[in-house]
Amino acid sequence: xxxxxxxxxxxxxxxxxxxxxxxxxxxxxxxxxxxxxxxxxxxxxxxxxxxxxxxxxxxxxxxxxxxxxxxxxxxxxxxxxxxxxxxxxxxxxxxxxxxxxxxxxxxxxxxxxxxxxxxxxxxxxxxxxxxxxxxxxxxxxxxxxxxxxxxxxxxxxxxxxxxxxxxxxxxxxxxxxxxxxxx
Amino acid sequence: xxxxxxxxxxxxxxxxxxxxxxxxxxxxxxxxxxxxxxxxxxxxxxxxxxxxxxxxxxxxxxxxxxxxxxxxxxxxxxxxxxxxxxxxxxxxxxxxxxxxxxxxxxxx
Numbered sequence: 001x002x003x004x005x006x007x008x009x010x011x012x013x014x015x016x017x018x019x020x021x022x023x024x025x026x027x028x029x030x031x032x033x034x035x036x037x038x039x040x041x042x043x044x045x046x047x048x049x050x051x052x053x054x055x056x057x058x059x060x061x062x063x064x065x066x067x068x069x070x071x072x073x074x075x076x077x078x079x080x081x082x083x084x085x086x087x088x089x090x091x092x093x094x095x096x097x098x099x100x101x102x103x104x105x106x107x108x109x110x111x112x113x114x115x116x117x118x119x120x121x122x123x124x125x126x127x128x129x130x131x132x133x134x135x136x137x138x139x140x141x142x143x144x145x146x147x148x149x150x151x152x153x154x155x156x157x158x159x160x161x162x163x164x165x166x167x168x169x170x171x172x173x174x175x176x177x178x179x180x181x182x183x
Numbered sequence: 184x185x186x187x188x189x190x191x192x193x194x195x196x197x198x199x200x201x202x203x204x205x206x207x208x209x210x211x212x213x214x215x216x217x218x219x220x221x222x223x224x225x226x227x228x229x230x231x232x233x234x235x236x237x238x239x240x241x242x243x244x245x246x247x248x249x250x251x252x253x254x255x256x257x258x259x260x261x262x263x264x265x266x267x268x269x270x271x272x273x274x275x276x277x278x279x280x281x282x283x284x285x286x287x288x289x290x291x
Contacts, residue, residue, distance in 0.1 A: 023283060030276050038271040052275055059279045120262050143263040149235075168231050171256075175226050179255060 011073040037081050043140030044085035046125045054084045078155050089133045127177040138166035
């Protein structure tokens with residue numbers, strides 16, 4: 001975590017310092033933004049190891065291209081990481097590509113079992129893994145990262161209305177996948 | 184205010200060369216189609232409004248139908264709140280800093 005003084009240093013100044021040869025200053029950018037980016041990667045991949053890999057590669061790539069930043073650094077590095085997450089999701093092997101009601105794993109259909117926080121954690125991960133990347137991304141940004149729709153729209157370069165629709169669809173799907181068990 | 188777009192010339196190619204670790208979901212994946220609708224009982228609109236932080240009266244949330252949705256989403260929210268407090272593992276920053284190569288500086 002950056003100290004309170006370090007957190008007040010504008011990103012533009014940090015970037016200028018790094019580009020002037022003070023590589024160590026890049027650590028401030030890593031400290032400022034790694035937690036939020038890590039949570040996004042973890043929410044998107046469901047794997048701490050993969051989330052770490054994507055976070056590391058994203059920051060290293062950001063460093064290599066630091067001279068190309070023209071707008072907000074946090075939004076720029078977010079897009080690098082978000083694209084990395086989507087690429088990873090595209091590349092993992094999928095045994096199914098479509099959703100059928102009967103395809104639901106029996107794991108989700110055990111209404112007699114007690115509500116258990118650890119079980120909910122696992123079930124939520126599995127249910128998020130079933131969602132299309134765009135819905136998963138919207139749900140994670142809204143519910144896990146706690147971002148406003150306006151902030152999401154800015155980061156994803158889309159409209160608030162489109163994002164509300166995605167979040168609502170993600171909720172519907174999650175409730176369908178988990179609801180029998182947790183209602 | 185953003186000046187870059189996801190495809191702007193200022194953004195590096197976001198294809199990341201990552202190891203092929205997989206955590207393939209055991210559940211079937213929904214088709215990647217944002218227009219897809221889902222079977223089952225729809226979540227009431229006022230529950231969406233409540234989850235979006237909009238004003239919803241206690242009376243609306245106290246109906247028997249609403250209560251089961253509220254209970255469900257309170258459980259999910261407790262889990263997502265926990266995730267929101269997660270921190271990057273401490274070794275990650277050190278790994279990043281030890282693997283930096285020279286930045287590319289563009290001439291204006």
